Amino acid sequence: MAIEKVRVKINGVYHDLTYNSTSKKYEKTITAPNVTSYNVNAGHYYPVEVEATNTAGTQTTVTDLSPTIGNSLKLLVKEKIKPTINVTTPGAGAFISNSRQPIVFQLRDEANGSGVDITKLALKIDGGTTITNVSAGMVCTLVSNGYDCTYTPPTALSDGAHTVTINLSDFDGNAATQSSRTYTVDTIPPTLNITNPSNNFITNSAALVLQGSTNDATSTPVTVAIKLNNVDQGAVPVTSGSFSKSLTLKSGANAIIVTATDAAGQVTTVTINGTLDTSTPVISTVSITPNPVDAGATMIISVDVSG
Known part of the structure; x- marks a missing residue:
């Protein structure tokens, strides 16, 4: 009896095969499904069914469940699109005052992709120990097409610049483009020194030039603001850490x-109190007793002053 027809079924579609006299096999070039097989079943493959019919109409079908050739009827299809990593916090180049700043990021794969393999998550701070999805401080929540993750360092980071790198793969082995984010931790407020005037000053001139200096070793520039009697005095230029501002006292x-504020939002405040006294002393009476006075003798001078 001769074979009349051979066909295969892949992803619900039948394909008729043609006999190749050279190889003496039934063959056909078929386009693979355009969606990964990872999510098809627990085995992550497309089942292939082969059906052969002879001229007598007798038909034989084999599937992936066949005990002899079933393994050759398991079609693995892998997608080639990389998953993505998006860091939302902290911002690139940010200055922050929290030494345990949470790192917030999103992991996504395409809608019909194999999916984010969360076990391949690898986060490092300054190239240190690899932090995974089960490490202390890491919380990842399953969302559509991926995960939303937050990593809070269990111990405080030192003041200064830090770089976070995140790597990831999907279930088909596609590695995401590494995400890198550098930010600066600054937990120390800036220095602020007022050189003029001194606290509790008294002056007879309404014109006053306030002078001072400020600095922050970790995050510059430092901005300075001045309020006189709760009224903002406008921009205060800072040059090489020094500043001055002309004020008019009441x-x-x-x-x-x-106030001095550094790039991380740390603030140092100095309050100077003073008095503007424009009054003029008035001498109303002067008495010398005795007057005249003997040479070498003592006398009393009495002055009445107001103002």
């Missing part, structure tokens, strides 16, 4: 508040 008590 008669009586005055309060000057100077």
Whole structure:
């Protein structure tokens, strides 16, 4: 009896094979499914069914469940699109005051992809120990097409610049483009020194030039703001850490508040209190007793002053 027809079924579609007299096999070039086989079943393959019919109409079918050739009827299809990593916090080049700043990021694969293999997550800070999805401080929540993750360092990072790198793969072995993020930790407020005027000053001139210096070893530039009697005095240029500002005092008590803020938002505040006294002393009476006075004798001078 001769073979009349051979066909295969892949992903629900039948394909008729043609006899090759050279190889003496039934063959056909078939385009593979355009979706990964990873999510088809627990074995991550497309089942292939082969059906052969002879001229008498007798038909034989073999599938992936065949005990003899079943393994050759398991079609593995892999997608080639890489998963993605998106770091949302901290921002690139950010200055932060939290030494245990959470690192927030998103892991995604295409809708019909093999999916994010969370076990391949590898996060490092400054090239140190690999942090995985089960490491202390790591929390990853399953969402559509991937995971939303937050890593909070269990111990404080030192002040200064730090670089986070994140690597990932999907279930088909496609490696994501590494995500890298550098930011600076600054937990120390800037220095602020007011050189003029001194606290509790008293002056008879309404014109006052406030002078001072500021610095921050970790995050610059430092911005300076000045309030005189709760009124902002406008921009304060800082040059090489030094600054000055012309102020106009009011008669009586005055309060000057100077704040220095570094790039991480750390603030140092200095308050200077002072008094503007424009009054003029008035001498109303002077008495000398006795007057005249004997040479070498003592006398009392009495002055009545107001103002």
